[in-house]
Amino acid sequence: MTGTHETEFLERLLAGEQQAFKELVDTYQSAMRAVAYAIVGSRQADEAVQDAWLAVVRSLPGFQRRSSLKTWLLTITANAAKNRYKQNRREVLLDDLPSPHGSIGDDRFAADGHWRVAPFAWHEDTPEALLSEDELRQCLEHTLLSLPQFQSSVLILRERQGLELEEICNLLEISLSNVRVLLHRARLKVFATLEHFEETGQC
């Protein structure tokens, strides 16, 4: 959303128009939840998003448009989540969890670094064709749910929300190298899930 469209939209929000708030919620809630989830985990993510919405309404008249609406909302969400968070998240940052279909690990390579088990050629070559199979879609969703909180949030913010790596670093207060590690681990698990499904025809 840019320029005049955003100005108009902000006016509708300031006027307290319910339909405008509905659009706001529908457009940004999942990105906000991904930010909150990374910072406070699943148990408090919904509460943190609620806090954020209240802060958004309170701060709306003062929104200066020095950043995009999305960046502003996500920054408020990160702050709301940080206010709620108590445990030391640095400890869980790089913890990994097993994924239903594993990853692309060292066992895929021979000692000389060449593929030992080469990547299987998938049958489909568009996302639409891949996702047209209900079972594959569910299988992929299952893998996404199995990701540790930081991997999941970083993947969603990058792939689904299109945020720059730098923006993700700032929101979640983690280093660029950690964002890169988390994103890579998550992507390899998604890859392994799709490969497994394409190869065996089942989840």
Next chain:
Amino acid sequence: MLTCKEMVARSSDYLDGELTLGGRLLARQHLLFCRNCRRFIKQMRLAQAAVRALPEAPVPDADALAKDLAAQRRAQDKR
């Protein structure tokens, strides 16, 4: 020359444009000669696109939330 294992290890950085110029050249050179890694990268892109294309789960009670927020916004002005 990169090995396939090294290529895979830096594949996300390659896809995100996070490699240095030298790193990018090494990766391109490897991909030029390695069919398996070309397939891997192509399917990594497809996996990214699939994550992006997953349908969004609807926000539960979005209408109620929007109604509540709009009401709060209007109440603010009256204060």
